[in-house]
Amino acid sequence: MSTGMDDLYREVILDHHRRPRGSSALAHPDTEAAGKNPSCGDELTLQLACDGDVIREAGVVTRGCAIATASGSILAELVVGRTLDEARRLADAFRAVLHDPEGELPDDLAPGDLDALLGVRRFPMRVKCAVLPWITLTEAVAARHEGRVAAETTTEA
């Protein structure tokens, strides 16, 4: 493959797509948010169960492409055990690096498989797919902090 397909659809990504982690809805979430990508119709719901400020469990149910599904799966894997603020910082760092062709995710954030998603930077049309779970996370965390119901987030906002 010479067209960047191996960069976009890395084996790690395909694996997360085939067997998405944390892809079941939670029975008792402490916060949840819905996200959608209006340009393509992809939708997901993201739920977090917390012990105080620490995320105990994440449920990300994605109805979307492999990139969105894999991104949600990586998110579900990465945020468990982090505080809500740490999760939000990871989301901020990921969103920033997606718009910086040379940027890297700081090691101290322990980005795990998230590095594998940076291949989308060569495909501007797909950045929204990778971002969708993370902007939804940001809204879920904000809603939790502010003690309100999360608004539906969209990639167009």
Place this chain on the structure above:
Amino acid sequence: MTSRDQALNAPAGVEPCAGQRDGCERCGGLARERFPILRRAVHGLPLVYLDSAATSQKPEQVIAAEARYYREHNANVHRGMHALAAEATDLYEQCRRRVGRFLGVTRPEQVVTLRSATAALNLAAGGLAHRLRPGDEILVTGMEHHANLVPWIALARREGLVLRHLPVTDGGELDLGRLPDLLTDRTRVVALTHVSNVLGTINPVAEIVAAAHRRGALVVVDAAQSVGHLPVNFAALGADLLAFSAHKCYGPMGLGFLVGTPEALAQLEPVEFGGEMIETVTMDAATWAAVPLRFEAGTPHVAATAAFPAALDLVEEYTVERLRTHEISLTGYAWERLSALGGLTLHGPADPAARGGLISFHDPQLHAHDLAQLLDARGVAVRAGHHCAQPLHRRLGVAATARASFGLYNSHDDVDALIEGIRYARSVFGT
């Protein structure tokens, strides 16, 4: 007799794609050499363009005519006494007459020149607002493009109208059995697409028009997917208003038309105001110019009007009947090959003669965006998503479909490339 029976199938006796290898059963595409873009490569591979339902490619003579306009004739229209202004106005008005002739419209004033089919549908909806009262009903269909749905939603919200819709059957056709119930004494407008941009379904417009007219409702047809691809005769369809765009018909972007009966156009209020659409203006009052200029405020896309007749010339050179035969052949072949792949759901009627030149499909194991991305890596351009028809996708139970759509330049080889591309995508995903 339904409109389908009337005019939409390729008439018997139409020549196959003569001059192509092995005739239309296995042809190399028509007029390919006239479309310069088809000579380019994508990712180092020959371009296989299967997205003509989004926009068709443009032949050299259209590109040349648009460039010639700017080189030789550029001026604003309907104003100014100089030679260039007269030439530009002449080109602009020639296009109107040419479009009228192409669609079998008797008077050029029945053709309103606008920027897109969307603009035309917005004029139809907005222009009728003043004739509608709260509680009046608009009937749309479950297979409309957002361009022929959202203007009616907005109008209904603003004017307190009731929006109803004619549902789509599991077979991808309009559920005509529901029509008698849905057409009521309060139905003022019926808005429907001629050819679905997702299902490909060719709707029996004439039949629906007859039923709507019996109720006194006005019929607005979205012909964006049909003009230039299958025979469209405005009078035969019987619609009151018909919208289409040039760019899906081998013409330039930025140009669309609203074609109407003189009676229907006389009912419309302008929705855009400014220069060129007025008759007399004082500091606090204005009167409108005659139809159609009253709907054409502002400087139009004159260059596009200078170019579009060349696209219609191409269609008429081959004849739309022959182009239709060609698209039926390609669609039938693609349907067969896509079905044979297995694991794909193909949407809409299976009979290629009952559908336009496009097929939407989805693979439950492979999201349409991933499929389209991997096809692109093979040089194959298809559309993926909801195709601006979210309610229909909800009805189909899928968020997104992939769509392959054809123009006269497409060949059976292009279909083969699509099939190979799907195999490649599946191999990447290990499905």
